[in-house]
Amino acid sequence: MSEESIQSGSRATPAILLVDDIPANLRVLYESLHGRDYKLFIANGGEQALEVARKSHPDLVLLDIMMPDMDGFEVCRRLKQDPATAGIAVIFLSALDDTADKIRGLQLGAVDYVTKPFNPDEVAARVETHCKILRLERQLANRNRQLELVRDRILSSMAEGIVGLDADGRVSFVNPAAERILGVTAHDILARELSDWEPPTLPQVIRRVLLKPSEISVDELTLPRPNASALPIELRIAPISENEQVKGAVLVLRDLSERRQVEAKLHRTSDELRESHSKLQQAQMQLFQAAKLESVGRLAAGVAHEVKNPLAIIQLGLDYLEASLQHDPVATEVRRDMLHAVSRADTVVRGLLDFSRERALDLRPHAINQILKESLKLVRHELTQRNIGLETALSEALPDRHFDADKMQQVFLNLFMNAMHAMDHDGVLSINSALTQVTDADLGTHARDTGFAAGDRLIRVVIEDSGPGIKPEDLSRLFDPYFTTKRQGEGTGLGLSVTRNIVTLHQGSIDLDNRGGGGASAVLLFKPDDNNSGDKKNPVGGR
Amino acid sequence: MATKKILLVDDEVALTRIMRLNLEQTGRFEVREENRGSNALRAAREFKPDLILLDVMMPDMGGDEIAEQLAEDPNLRTIKYIFLTAIVTKSEAGSGATEISGQTFLAKPVKRDELLAVVDDLIGD
Numbered sequence: 001m002s003e004e005s006i007q008s009g010s011r012a013t014p015a016i017l018l019v020d021d022i023p024a025n026l027r028v029l030y031e032s033l034h035g036r037d038y039k040l041f042i043a044n045g046g047e048q049a050l051e052v053a054r055k056s057h058p059d060l061v062l063l064d065i066m067m068p069d070m071d072g073f074e075v076c077r078r079l080k081q082d083p084a085t086a087g088i089a090v091i092f093l094s095a096l097d098d099t100a101d102k103i104r105g106l107q108l109g110a111v112d113y114v115t116k117p118f119n120p121d122e123v124a125a126r127v128e129t130h131c132k133i134l135r136l137e138r139q140l141a142n143r144n145r146q147l148e149l150v151r152d153r154i155l156s157s158m159a160e161g162i163v164g165l166d167a168d169g170r171v172s173f174v175n176p177a178a179e180r181i182l183g184v185t186a187h188d189i190l191a192r193e194l195s196d197w198e199p200p201t202l203p204q205v206i207r208r209v210l211l212k213p214s215e216i217s218v219d220e221l222t223l224p225r226p227n228a229s230a231l232p233i234e235l236r237i238a239p240i241s242e243n244e245q246v247k248g249a250v251l252v253l254r255d256l257s258e259r260r261q262v263e264a265k266l267h268r269t270s271d272e273l274r275e276s277h278s279k280l281q282q283a284q285m286q287l288f289q290a291a292k293l294e295s296v297g298r299l300a301a302g303v304a305h306e307v308k309n310p311l312a313i314i315q316l317g318l319d320y321l322e323a324s325l326q327h328d329p330v331a332t333e334v335r336r337d338m339l340h341a342v343s344r345a346d347t348v349v350r351g352l353l354d355f356s357r358e359r360a361l362d363l364r365p366h367a368i369n370q371i372l373k374e375s376l377k378l379v380r381h382e383l384t385q386r387n388i389g390l391e392t393a394l395s396e397a398l399p400d401r402h403f404d405a406d407k408m409q410q411v412f413l414n415l416f417m418n419a420m421h422a423m424d425h426d427g428v429l430s431i432n433s434a435l436t437q438v439t440d441a442d443l444g445t446h447a448r449d450t451g452f453a454a455g456d457r458l459i460r461v462v463i464e465d466s467g468p469g470i471k472p473e474d475l476s477r478l479f480d481p482y483f484t485t486k487r488q489g490e491g492t493g494l495g496l497s498v499t500r501n502i503v504t505l506h507q508g509s510i511d512l513d514n515r516g517g518g519g520a521s522a523v524l525l526f527k528p529d530d531n532n533s534g535d536k537k538n539p540v541g542g543r
Numbered sequence: 544m545a546t547k548k549i550l551l552v553d554d555e556v557a558l559t560r561i562m563r564l565n566l567e568q569t570g571r572f573e574v575r576e577e578n579r580g581s582n583a584l585r586a587a588r589e590f591k592p593d594l595i596l597l598d599v600m601m602p603d604m605g606g607d608e609i610a611e612q613l614a615e616d617p618n619l620r621t622i623k624y625i626f627l628t629a630i631v632t633k634s635e636a637g638s639g640a641t642e643i644s645g646q647t648f649l650a651k652p653v654k655r656d657e658l659l660a661v662v663d664d665l666i667g668d
Contacts, residue, residue: 305600308629309555312652316561319655320568346652 014131015039017058019049019075020093021067025116029062029093032120033127046070050078053085059134060127062114065094065101073108080109089130093118161253167246169193169206181233181253183225198224205237206249213239213246220256232256300352307349315342351498361404361505365529368459369394369433371405375412376431379420388423391430398435398459401529407502411510414499415463415522422467422520432462438525444511446479446500447525452509461524469514478512547666548573550592552583552609553627554601562596565655566662580604584612587619593666595624596649623665625649 016038018029026042033040041056043049046069053061061079065072072092079085092105095116102113111133112126155162161178163171170193174186182189194203202223205216218235225231234254240247318335325331372394383390419429438447440454452458470478479500496512503510508526515521549572551559559576566572577586580601587595595613597606606626613619629651649661 305629308651309553309558312629313555313557313561315652315654316558316565316658320561320565322655323568342652 013037013039014060014134015041015056015058016127016131017041017043017049017052017056017061017088019043019046019061019067019072020064021045021069022064025064025093028118028120029123032118032123036124036128038127038131046072046075049075050085053079053088054082057085058088060089060091060130062091062093062123062127063110065092065105073104076105076108076110089134091126091130159255161251161255163251163253164248165194165206165210165251166248167210169203169210169249172248177255178251178253181223181231181255183228183231202235205235206251209237209239209249210246213241213244215239223253232260300349304349304353307345311342311346311349314338318342361407363402363404365400366403366405366408367400368398368403368408368461368526371403371408372412372431372433372461374405375409375416378409378413379416382420383429386420386423386425388420388426389428391428393430393432393434395434398433399528401459401526403506404502408506411499411502411524412463414496418496419463419465419467419520423465424467427466427519430462430464432460432464434460435528436460442523442525444509444513444523446511447509447523450504450507450509450525452525452527457528459526459528461526462521463524464515464519464521466519469518470512470520475513546571546573547594548575548590548592549662549666550575550577550583550586550590550595552577552580552586552595552601552606553598554578554580554603555598562658565658569659572662580606580609583609584616584619587613587622592622594662595622597624597626599626599628625661625665627651627653 014037016033018026018033018040019042020026020029021044023044026044030040030042041052041058043052046067049061049063050070052058061075063072063075067075072094076090076092079088079090086109090105090108090110091112091114092102092110093114093116094101097115105113111130114123114126155173155175158175158177161181162173162175163178163182164173166172170191171189172191174182174189179185194206197203199221201218201221205218209216215236215238217237221233221235223231223233232255234256236252236254237249238252239249318339321335325335372392376390376392380390416429423429435457438452438454438456438458438460442460443452443454479496500510503524506526508524510522510524512520512522549566551562551574553559553562553576556576556578559578563574563576566574575586575590575592577583580598581604583595583597583604597609599606606628610624610626613622613624625647627649647661647665649658
């Protein structure tokens with residue numbers, strides 16, 4: 001409602017109904033008020049007064065008490081009974097100057113009392129006063145209505161749900177946001193108690209606020225809803241009290257689901273960031289590793305050339321001297337030691353070259369047991385010399401898989417040599433192969449990094465020795481390039497690093513650990529070829 | 544059994560000498576050493592070897608370049624040759640000679656028996 005209409009309403013001419021059975025009295029009243037800014041109606045009896053009142057809706061009635069058809073009290077009672085006329089202000093007029101009558105009239109809802117014979121000025125003054133009061137009341141009501149409208153508009157447009165409660169905890173007001181959040185309509189809950197609301201925290205908190213007026217906040221509450229999914233909300237309950245008496249409470253409900261979504265999104269974003277950061281770090285490490293390998297490669301080629309030429313000279317020189325020395329047993333022994341030294345030096349340089357070279361694998365279907373057996377042949381002599389026993393349990397049921405047989409042989413040789421060096425003399429080298437569902441015990445860090453998990457069906461090769469095992473502090477560094485536990489001159493420190501490179505190129509994993517009963521154990525895992533790769537050789541349909 | 548002629552081309556003097564001694568020890572070969580890659584072609588024209596052992600990495604002219612020029616010369620293209628190299632590993636070359644891109648390679652340090660086996664394989668009777 002606009003400001004203007006409020007003002008025009010207050011300016012409307014007041015309508016006054018004059019009621020008396022005696023025409024002379026009516027005339028006096030009429031003359032007292034005539035000429036002023038009033039609209040006047042007249043009735044000469046109770047029945048007529050009611051009729052005019054219903055039809056013309058006066059603002060004020062000057063009502064005589066003593067009337068033959070219906071006395072003023074009855075008229076007043078009926079006016080107040082009918083909602084259409086209940087708002088009309090009543091001033092009684094009577095010759096009676098009786099306190100009991102005045103009280104009776106006021107009890108019936110009259111606003112004032114004027115005794116006969118009246119002084120026209122007094123009547124006019126009282127009427128004017130009451131019209132003024134009426135006008136102010138109307139203005140007040142208008143303002144109230146306007147304030148209510150503004151309030152309703154504010155409450156409707158709020159994102160927070162607002163629920164008003166009376167002193168008994170019954171719902172007196174619900175805004176649309178509250179309807180949405182609670183998943184109910186105002187109709188469902190108005191005038192209802194919230195005692196059976198879910199979760200039980202809600203009625204508990206409400207009861208507490210109503211009993212002991214203090215504000216309570218609940219940061220997060222999960223609200224189950226009748227026909228919708230549960231909602232995370234923030235809850236605030238403030239008591240409405242007057243003169244330290246609780247008149248009710250206001251619930252403020254804030255829907256947290258959107259905030260939760262944003263938070264979750266932020267969380268995801270930060271997780272993604274962290275992941276890409278670690279990927280970046282990994283890539284950086286790989287680049288660094290690659291750069292290192294490249295420089296090692298260049299160095300290795302140079303070293304190889306510089307070392308292998310002298311080695312070739314010594315080798316061929318010793319070969320040439322063989323015939324001349326063959327009758328001298330000591331010289332022959334010395335020559336053999338020298339040949340051995342050449343071969344050792346050659347191994348070192350070869351290791352360097354192997355490490356630096358990332359040759360593409362020559363992958364063909366192979367039985368891994370066959371590669372194991374070929375590799376074993378090469379160390380059988382050394383095993384015998386060192387008095388090391390061999391235990392093999394090679395599963396017959398292993399499927400062929402794509403391997404670079406030479407490279408894998410290098411891997412196994414390396415592991416056999418390490419095992420033999422660890423045991424030195426006496427002991428047992430045991431080799432086991434199987435196609436099996438791996439368990440957690442089979443999975444080392446490399447296996448997990450490769451993406452293998454417990455329950456995967458994998459080709460597993462276990463190579464174990466009965467040596468002293470690996471020192472705990474060395475375990476994590478075994479596969480680092482140039483790390484070696486061997487004495488100076490015995491190893492390049494590249495063996496296991498190259499070994500892991502080769503296994504990784506086969507999409508396999510290799511982890512080393514100590515066995516429960518002493519000694520070290522190497523576990524190699526390979527995913528069997530997909531059946532598809534077998535189909536390549538025998539395509540079913542042509543393309 | 545005719546004596547076969549072998550030309551050794553390697554910048555390492557001690558190496559060509561010990562190779563020559565080993566080959567001559569068999570009494571089946573006539574051997575000439577050449578320690579400058581750039582002289583290899585002239586030596587080949589003069590000596591007319593049945594086989595050339597050719598070092599790949601030499602300071603003035605590499606074995607690969609010499610091989611190319613041998614192939615271009617109608618008088619020399621029938622001469623067989625083997626590369627000697629330090630940077631092919633044994634696991635790549637295996638024991639004895641191996642073929643990489645159609646070329647025969649011997650990995651240094653080569654043993655006498657391996658050397659003789661490869662030589663016999665190529666120019667033996």
